[in-house]
Amino acid sequence: MFQRRGIMLILSSPSGAGKTSISRAILRQDDNIQLSVSVTTRPKRANEVDGVDYHFKTVDEFKQMREAGLLLEWAEVHGNFYATPKAQIDELLDAGKDVLFDIDYQGALQLYEKCADDIIGIFVLPPSIAELKHRLERRADDNEEVIKRRLKTARQELREWNKYDYVIVNNDLDKSCTLVTEIINAARIQRSRQSNLSSFVKGLQDELESILK
Ligand SMILES: Nc1nc2c(ncn2[C@@H]2O[C@H](COP(=O)(O)OP(=O)(O)O)[C@@H](O)[C@H]2O)c(=O)[nH]1
């Protein structure tokens, strides 16, 4: 009904807590939200599609993009480079499209600094560390050494929970998705995001006055 600027929805978590599963479900069910497809130098997983899940790049290609100023934020995570390409984000937000960022806390902090007013940040926690480890093992995308590295990185990631607007413990995936949907729906009707709300209220006031005459 009202024009509004899009939301930058950030989902972060220690690896294995479930942010990719939550993101995929949200993207499937909500046509107005689009994934910001990151650039990464990590190897592609079997179930991933280049250009859909990530833009897979060599380290040289990544560095060229960074030097050319094409990245909104970037970070090194688990020994690989990851970044958000600048292209399109502003046009999407101006057009009222919401954009979902599956990025780590280093990227989230950079975006909070640059675009604070547009951001809703959600940090996803696992129900326990034993379950986090099980999920990484069950996912079976990474070898033992990579899993260990991801768990080590979780030490630092867990310290960052209090930088986010919302925190979800991802026990039941469906319930977590419902919570994220509720957060998105609430954010969409925030007063500050609805740009022509004052003219709508003015219209109501004029109509009211004409009835009360
Ligand atoms: N800063 C930043 N982090 C990213 C970006 N894309 C992905 N990440 C993060 O990099 C980490 C590793 O991602 P990935 O290798 O897909 O493994 P996952 O943690 O199991 O999803 C996760 O914390 C992602 O959120 C990005 O563009 N920028």
Ligand SMILES: Nc1ncnc2c1ncn2[C@@H]1O[C@H](COP(=O)(O)OP(=O)(O)O)[C@@H](O)[C@H]1O
């Ligand atoms: N609530 C949940 N309960 C059980 N398994 C889950 C849940 N959420 C995600 N998973 C599973 O855990 C693994 C890691 O989830 P994923 O979404 O890839 O995490 P992340 O993107 O945070 O690394 C996947 O195999 C996924 O199917």
